[in-house]
Amino acid sequence: MYTPVQLFSKYCITNNILEQIRCVSQLFFPQFSSDKYKVKRHDFSTVRTTDIDYFKSILGKDRILTDDQDVAPYNIDWIKNCRGNSQLVLKPSCTEEVSKILSYCNEKRLAVCPQGGNTGVVGGSVPVFDEIILNLSLMDKITSFDDLSGALVCEAGCILENLDKFAREHNMIMPLDLGAKGTCHIGGNVSTNAGGLRLLRYGNLHGSVLGIEAVKADGSVINCLKSLRKDNTGYHLKHLFIGSEGTLGVVTKVAIHCPVMPKAVTLGYFGVENFENILYLYSNAKSSLGEILSAFEMADCNSISHTVNNLKLQNPLAEYPFYVILETHGSDEIHDQEKLTRYLSTQMKNGLIVDGIVTAEPSKMQSIWTIRENIAAAGLVGTYLYAYDVSLPQKHYYEIIPKLRERLNSKVKMVCGFGHIGDGNIHINIIVPEFSEEVYSLIEPFIFEEVSKLNGSISAEHGVGFRKPQYLHYSKDPSALQLMRDIKQLMDPNGILNPYKVLP
Structure with missing residues (x-):
């Protein structure tokens, strides 16, 4: 190395x-x-x-x-x-x-x-x-696992993929799945309230995290590590640390609920002519596939073609303006695959899908997910990447991409959009040869102003971090910002924990 x-x-x-x-x-x-x-x-x-x-x-x-x-x-x-x-x-x-x-x-x-x-x-x-x-990489031990309830207790430095492999040995899975699962830590996932690919089915971490142990700035240990599904005793203090990005305390242990591993996983990969058709497809998927729908992802042509070309991957479909990845988790492979195949056939007849495939083969599913999960990484190959992560009402989900393309024009190599249609989270990659103050000034605060106009959020799942505190007012009311400051002052009066992050 x-x-x-x-x-x-x-x-x-x-x-x-x-x-x-x-x-x-x-x-x-x-x-x-x-x-x-x-x-x-x-x-x-x-x-x-x-x-x-x-x-x-x-x-x-x-x-x-x-x-x-x-x-x-x-x-x-x-x-x-x-x-x-x-x-x-x-x-x-x-x-x-x-x-x-x-x-x-x-x-x-x-x-x-x-x-x-x-x-x-x-x-x-x-x-x-x-x-x-x-x-916290050395704090990587699993403390306990309850096969009956699915409650897993572990230290904050456990890698997400390792936890998922452990859960699968017990016929469970982690409720969180990210492209960075081979590297990211569960403590960081919780601290940023990471979303991921299957939030549509398993919800966010505010629902999945059962308990937390954290250390405050003064060294005192807060033990909220119970692994009960229900504990209605006063303030839910664990939620203070979920999404606080280490500014209120350092998460050291996590208790998380693991759902039962699906017996059948099926994937659909579709080529689509326009974004409006994606919204119709999502609406139809909710009614046609119902409880087995676990993920509904979209990516525009720029996202997929750039990833395939830069990383030398194989796209099983021809080039289309948009792509949809739809996944189901169920208990009957034949039933679920028939259901998804019927959905594909119906939507092709309706003209909403131009071309597509349905597969339950693990290798084929993995090759498709590999393309989707590496879109951000592909933007780093020999270039500089401005990466953004916002939430928008689904009907306005893709509107910001053509606006950015028009605004930035020839000053950038590419603007592309991809993300999680099911929860309104779009990721925006703006690719340039190298960092440019001129381009940066054209992107920010414009991108956050546009999100605010559409009543969206400047951060969907990656947190506020160092890059966004000055724009937090686009998503938070002054009264909410003041309460955040008050909590920070109470928990960390000297401001030593992750300064310059989250709060303006």
């Missing part, structure tokens, strides 16, 4: 030196977020040798990173948009260690950036300045 510095050297030796220095430095060492977005550092202390000595007394020297080369990957988000300048990464392995670290940092006014799998797209999991990175 090459480090960023080794890759940089290898790349420069074999290619045009000046051009590759520019490209590779952008790839591995993007501009500091503080400079790029003109942010002023808050009045926090800086890490001293005495602080590092204290952390060594808790963690030992093997779970502390201070070397620039070792720390560098933790400072940069995966889409290479945000970059901090932390000099210290701490890797606790239990709640007690997190508690001691935060208690010390709160007393010394040392800012902390909690970090999981670092798969976010709004800069929430990387520092902005020199905040201490609290990486």
